[in-house]
Amino acid sequence: GAGVSQSPRYKVAKRGQDVALRCDPISGHVSLFWYQQALGQGPEFLTYFQNEAQLDKSGLPSDRFFAERPEGSVSTLKIQRTQQEDSAVYLCASSLGTSGGAVETQYFGPGTRLLVL
Amino acid sequence: ILNVEQSPQSLHVQEGDSTNFTCSFPSSNFYALHWYRWETAKSPEALFVMTLNGDEKKKGRISATLNTKEGYSYLYIKGSQPEDSATYLCAFPESSASKIIFGSGTRLSIRP
Numbered sequence: 001g002a003g004v005s006q007s008p009r010y011k012v013a014k015r016g017q018d019v020a021l022r023c024d025p026i027s028g029h030v031s032l033f034w035y036q037q038a039l040g041q042g043p044e045f046l047t048y049f050q051n052e053a054q055l056d057k058s059g060l061p062s063d064r065f066f067a068e069r070p071e072g073s074v075s076t077l078k079i080q081r082t083q084q085e086d087s088a089v090y091l092c093a094s095s096l097g098t099s100g101g102a103v104e105t106q107y108f109g110p111g112t113r114l115l116v117l
Numbered sequence: 118i119l120n121v122e123q124s125p126q127s128l129h130v131q132e133g134d135s136t137n138f139t140c141s142f143p144s145s146n147f148y149a150l151h152w153y154r155w156e157t158a159k160s161p162e163a164l165f166v167m168t169l170n171g172d173e174k175k176k177g178r179i180s181a182t183l184n185t186k187e188g189y190s191y192l193y194i195k196g197s198q199p200e201d202s203a204t205y206l207c208a209f210p211e212s213s214a215s216k217i218i219f220g221s222g223t224r225l226s227i228r229p
Contacts, residue, residue, distance in 0.1 A: 003160065004160065035219075040221070041221050042121075042123075042206055042208075042219030042220050042221045042222050043161075043206070043219045044219070045216050045217065045218070048214075048216060055214070056214070056216055058216075059216075091161070093161075101210070101213065101214050102148035102149045102210030102212065102213050102214065102217070103148065103149040103166055103168055103210075104166075105151070105163040105166055106151075106163070106217070107160075107163070108153075108160040108161040108162075109160055110158075110159065110160045111160070
């Protein structure tokens with residue numbers, strides 16, 4: 001079956017440019033997560049959706065980062081006025097979200113590698 | 118801020134040898150401990166979700182143990198093969214909700 005997909009796989013942006021990263025979760029998965037992974041580090045939580053509701057955005061590093069999931073399936077992570085420190089791999093994951101979130105397996109996409117010059 | 122530590126940071130192992138590495142996490146407010154494998158150019162893949170103290174899980178040549186009282190989990194790989202080369206990540210849920218905190222990973226390279 002289809003897994004989590006992300007697009008684009010690679011994105012080069014000039015500093016100050018806006019970018020939009022897309023995530024297509026597994027069909028029927030209620031929960032959707034975004035992570036940022038800097039070189040040599042583990043993925044860091046950015047934000048979490050349950051259906052269309054953004055329940056936790058505590059990991060978004062600044063107000064330049066914005067995520068949405070308007071119809072409870074596809075999600076977009078938008079970064080405005082990109083800075084060099086935004087260069088990272090952005091991972092999306094989804095889970096069934098039916099109960100006990102802490103014990104649910106998250107299924108990851110391949111990530112979008114963003115390079116800001 | 119929760120601290121999830123993995124050691125070693127990287128490991129080089131001869132093909133056929135067995136190896137293990139560690140994930141340390143807070144011993145209070147334990148919900149679960151996740152292990153993932155992340156091969157280069159692929160998506161992170163779930164290996165295990167561990168929930169009970171003393172849990173031991175196995176998937177082929179890979180197994181994991183859990184000690185929630187002292188806050189650590191070991192991942193073991195028996196008879197390493199080149200396809201085991203990957204970064205192994207552990208992740209610790211911050212609460213009963215879904216936000217999880219990842220360690221920095223152990224990068225494993227298998228020498229043929």
